[in-house]
Amino acid sequence: MMRTRSLVVLCVLVFSCLLLSAAPVPQTSSNQQQPGLFLGTAWYPEQWPESRWDADLQLMQNAGIHFVRIAEFAWSTMEPQEGQYNFDWLEKAVSMAQKHGIFVVMGTPTAAPPAWLTSKYPETLRMEPDGQLVKHGNRQHFDFTNARYREFCRQIATEMAKRFGHNPNVIGWQIDNEYATYSYDPETQRQFQQWLKKKYGTLDSLNQHWTTAYWSQTYDTWEEIPIPVGYNNPGLMLEWKRFVSDTYRSYQKVQIDAIHQYADPRQWITHNFMGWFDGFDHYTVSADLDMASWDNYVGSGHLDPAGQGMTHDLTRGFKRKNFWVMETQPGNVNWHAINNVLDKGEVREMAWGDIGHGADAVGYWQWRSALGGQEQYHGTLVGPDGTPMPLYPEVVQIGADFAKVGDVLRGTSPVAQVAFLYSYDSRWAIDWQKHTKEYDQLANFKSYYRPLRELVDTIDIVNPSAPLDGYKLVVAPNLNLLPEPVAKNLLAFVQAGGHLVLGPRSGMKDEYNALLPERQPGPLAPALGAHVEQYYALDEPVPVAGDFGSAESKIWAELLKSDAPDAKTLETYGKSNGWLDGQPAVITHNYGKGTITYVAAWLPDNAMNSLAKWMVDSSGVKSAFTNVPAGVEVCRRVGKAGDVFIVINHTKQSQKIALPYAMKDQLHGTGSSQEIELQARDVAVLTK
Numbered sequence: 269m270m271r272t273r274s275l276v277v278l279c280v281l282v283f284s285c286l287l288l289s290a291a292p293v294p295q296t297s298s299n300q301q302q303p304g305l306f307l308g309t310a311w312y313p314e315q316w317p318e319s320r321w322d323a324d325l326q327l328m329q330n331a332g333i334h335f336v337r338i339a340e341f342a343w344s345t346m347e348p349q350e351g352q353y354n355f356d357w358l359e360k361a362v363s364m365a366q367k368h369g370i371f372v373v374m375g376t377p378t379a380a381p382p383a384w385l386t387s388k389y390p391e392t393l394r395m396e397p398d399g400q401l402v403k404h405g406n407r408q409h410f411d412f413t414n415a416r417y418r419e420f421c422r423q424i425a426t427e428m429a430k431r432f433g434h435n436p437n438v439i440g441w442q443i444d445n446e447y448a449t450y451s452y453d454p455e456t457q458r459q460f461q462q463w464l465k466k467k468y469g470t471l472d473s474l475n476q477h478w479t480t481a482y483w484s485q486t487y488d489t490w491e492e493i494p495i496p497v498g499y500n501n502p503g504l505m506l507e508w509k510r511f512v513s514d515t516y517r518s519y520q521k522v523q524i525d526a527i528h529q530y531a532d533p534r535q536w537i538t539h540n541f542m543g544w545f546d547g548f549d550h551y552t553v554s555a556d557l558d559m560a561s562w563d564n565y566v567g568s569g570h571l572d573p574a575g576q577g578m579t580h581d582l583t584r585g586f587k588r589k590n591f592w593v594m595e596t597q598p599g600n601v602n603w604h605a606i607n608n609v610l611d612k613g614e615v616r617e618m619a620w621g622d623i624g625h626g627a628d629a630v631g632y633w634q635w636r637s638a639l640g641g642q643e644q645y646h647g648t649l650v651g652p653d654g655t656p657m658p659l660y661p662e663v664v665q666i667g668a669d670f671a672k673v674g675d676v677l678r679g680t681s682p683v684a685q686v687a688f689l690y691s692y693d694s695r696w697a698i699d700w701q702k703h704t705k706e707y708d709q710l711a712n713f714k715s716y717y718r719p720l721r722e723l724v725d726t727i728d729i730v731n732p733s734a735p736l737d738g739y740k741l742v743v744a745p746n747l748n749l750l751p752e753p754v755a756k757n758l759l760a761f762v763q764a765g766g767h768l769v770l771g772p773r774s775g776m777k778d779e780y781n782a783l784l785p786e787r788q789p790g791p792l793a794p795a796l797g798a799h800v801e802q803y804y805a806l807d808e809p810v811p812v813a814g815d816f817g818s819a820e821s822k823i824w825a826e827l828l829k830s831d832a833p834d835a836k837t838l839e840t841y842g843k844s845n846g847w848l849d850g851q852p853a854v855i856t857h858n859y860g861k862g863t864i865t866y867v868a869a870w871l872p873d874n875a876m877n878s879l880a881k882w883m884v885d886s887s888g889v890k891s892a893f894t895n896v897p898a899g900v901e902v903c904r905r906v907g908k909a910g911d912v913f914i915v916i917n918h919t920k921q922s923q924k925i926a927l928p929y930a931m932k933d934q935l936h937g938t939g940s941s942q943e944i945e946l947q948a949r950d951v952a953v954l955t956k
């Protein structure tokens with residue numbers, strides 16, 4: 269479902285392993301109007317003779333493609349020797365694209381430093397935990413803390429910005445490509461120690477917050493503090509991830525500043541993230557970007573609308589505004605277990621899911637495969653012979669779709685009444701101490717998201733510290749770490765009339781990844797009028813029954829104890845391990861003008877469906893569409909002219925859908941009607 273591909277494709281990884289406002293639609297200084305929705309592709313002119321470029325661009329233009337992302341791996345072509353820059357070829361490519369009505373997103377090439385650089389300055393290479401320097405020949409072999417490397421990055425970004433910062437056809441920049449790797453070299457360790465010193469001030473404070481008296485871990489000097497490898501002190505591990513996040517932010521900022529110095533402000537700056545990849549805190553790394561984007565790959569199997577939708581909503585939450593799908597698969601990838609091609613029609617269905625969840629662009633990776641290099645088997649839009657692949661006509665249709673309704677969707681964005689909270693700190697904390705190997709917290713997250721998303725047309729996924737006013741329902745499926753400011757944010761939301769629903773393992777730890785000296789959900793317990801007595805990793809299912817029906821809880825169950833006479837038990841455990849027998853599994857309590865609910869069990873789909881219905885009804889969340897057939901997804905984007913609904917039939921049969929009021933299908937050009945029929949995998953774009 270969510271992208272496990274980071275485990276597979278990034279073979280250079282040293283560790284194992286996606287208020288609202290519209291995305292900026294900047295004005296270009298060229299006469300060409302930017303489309304309302306962008307269709308695009310990654311194009312690598314440096315891999316092909318110049319004589320071929322025009323034919324490629326013509327084929328792109330025929331498909332309705334309006335952007336190419338280029339240059340993000342072309343460092344050795346742009347700077348073949350230290351300080352010798354060659355951008356003439358790139359400038360030709362950009363102006364040739366312009367002749368075909370194709371805008372350019374310029375990638376900085378810093379994920380792939382050239383061989384002259386890493387051989388002359390081997391300190392720019394990253395170090396594996398075992399002390400080995402990574403060799404040239406792959407990508408992401410750089411050391412993100414290395415000052416010399418950062419200087420090279422600043423220089424290439426500066427030279428590119430000088431050359432293309434005023435180019436009317438360049439609309440934006442992508443910094444680097446899919447940040448993923450760390451370095452374990454002594455200088456990185458020194459910087460980590462300095463970072464800790466700045467944060468904690470004294471070793472006493474650090475030792476206390478990390479409980480280093482445990483196993484004699486006490487640090488007497490900053491220099492003793494290691495980079496964690498494998499399982500280590502939970503406080504140290506969390507701070508390392510935060511350091512990595514700040515370091516990627518500063519690594520990126522070097523290039524952002526270089527570009528800002530020479531580029532027109534209309535040129536936006538993004539980075540292409542990898543969905544749920546957890547190598548760093550994406551809220552931190554997004555902070556200096558104008559817009560987030562992500563690379564949306566299914567990998568093996570087929571489109572999972574809830575999984576995809578959830579990842580879009582996550583990415584939209586990084587900047588709390590529309591985003592781009594910078595890369596997506598043209599049929600198949602080359603890095604998964606089974607690299608099957610998506611079914612006919614599925615790529616278009618997927619593109620509309622992107623747009624429905626707030627993407628303003630869909631870019632295919634890639635246009636044509638390089639004849640050599642590591643990705644020869646990856647899907648493309650044209651073959652090695654330069655003629656269209658079987659998928660090409662489907663992309664032509666997407667181009668026609670976008671041209672037809674681009675203006676209807678221009679400047680529109682999803683607007684939600686429901687928010688999910690997602691925190692990297694909690695993600696890491698649970699994953700490091702799962703307590704049962706079955707605890708897949710993203711599966712738990714999705715067990716809430718899927719049934720709720722079937723009832724409501726939009727869900728935001730936001731940082732727990734984000735402003736929550738405007739939401740009626742806030743769901744926190746995995747909020748394990750609960751720093752005080754977050755607890756205050758949540759309490760204020762409930763006090764003002766919101767409904768907060770907490771999932772299992774909530775409110776257990778403080779901001780240092782230390783256990784709170786109180787029972788879960790810590791500072792929220794008084795408002796809940798209940799607390800968690802004990803948690804149980806389950807080896808056998810536990811029956812539950814109550815307002816959400818009878819079901820079997822698996823994987824995890826917590827024993828709740830009511831502390832307030834008016835705290836209401838909604839679901840109760842049946843006979844199981846003795847401890848849980850007859851005890852509350854779900855408790856709800858009114859607090860201020862709102863409500864707080866704790867779901868202590870990992871509930872199966874049937875109970876989650878009823879819980880979702882109750883959450884929506886009891887929170888006063890309204891959706892225009894009701895009784896939507898199973899497998900049909902409704903997405904809403906809101907603009908000045910009102911609501912635009914994107915309705916996608918994810919099933920393989922035609923479906924009749926009753927509309928809440930008479931609407932026009934702008935995609936099929938039909939007149940006003942109160943019902944539509946959608947063919948298998950087809951889409952409607954509906955307005956009043």
Ligand code: GLA
Pocket residue numbers: 277445446563565595601602633643646
């Ligand atoms: C990533 C990278 C691309 C390419 C694709 C292949 O998203 O950004 O360079 O490797 O994967 O799926």
